[in-house]
Amino acid sequence: MKNLIKLEELAMFLLSIYLFSLLDFAWWVFLLLILTPDIGMLGYLINPKVGAFTYNLFHHKGIALLILVFGWVAISEEILLTGIILFGHASMDRIFGYGLKFSDNFKHTHLGNL
Numbered sequence: 001m002k003n004l005i006k007l008e009e010l011a012m013f014l015l016s017i018y019l020f021s022l023l024d025f026a027w028w029v030f031l032l033l034i035l036t037p038d039i040g041m042l043g044y045l046i047n048p049k050v051g052a053f054t055y056n057l058f059h060h061k062g063i064a065l066l067i068l069v070f071g072w073v074a075i076s077e078e079i080l081l082t083g084i085i086l087f088g089h090a091s092m093d094r095i096f097g098y099g100l101k102f103s104d105n106f107k108h109t110h111l112g113n114l
Contacts, residue, residue, distance in 0.1 A: 016088025052101040
């Protein structure tokens, strides 16, 4: 089952690449920004509860899709880009087993323990 989930996440990551290709940005922009959602880990410098909140804020696919749809409605490539990067990054993380965090510690995720 884990491999099936990883394949599903890979498909979503590839979808984010395709959606990015529809935008008018150079390819290096995707490569530059794809790791930026990890800025959410900085909350762990305060404590695990804040860290889990900030990490999950930047890695929640529902939030990414809301931003993406808002960018589409607002006809804003920058907002679309933000949603695509958040969505693609979350999918990429889940391929490697990093899920949404529980507030007790970084390694406790909705996909199990790291």
